Amino acid sequence: MNRERLLTDAKVKARAMAMPGIAPCAATDIAAPGVNALATLKLAVWTMHEAQYISDHDAKVANWVRMLCAEGTSLPAHRSANSIYLTWKGSFS
Numbered sequence: 001m002n003r004e005r006l007l008t009d010a011k012v013k014a015r016a017m018a019m020p021g022i023a024p025c026a027a028t029d030i031a032a033p034g035v036n037a038l039a040t041l042k043l044a045v046w047t048m049h050e051a052q053y054i055s056d057h058d059a060k061v062a063n064w065v066r067m068l069c070a071e072g073t074s075l076p077a078h079r080s081a082n083s084i085y086l087t088w089k090g091s092f093s
Helices: 003-016 035-050 056-070 081-092
Strands: none
Touching: 035 056
């Protein structure tokens, strides 16, 4: 397919959606993983590493991402993704 044509069609469709009368969807909070998900992901990473499906480096990265998603063990079972995003945004500024 012609990429230029696809891009042009997408721009036309996006501009049509931005016309007056079309409002964006209301923002909703998304439940973020908590302590239970942390334990589940820890077990999954450990199992994959023991079965040699992932390398030591893969396990290290997966554990790092797991801790970022659940932000340690001192969290309640459920949190909103917005609060985690704001925490991440502040740590990279």
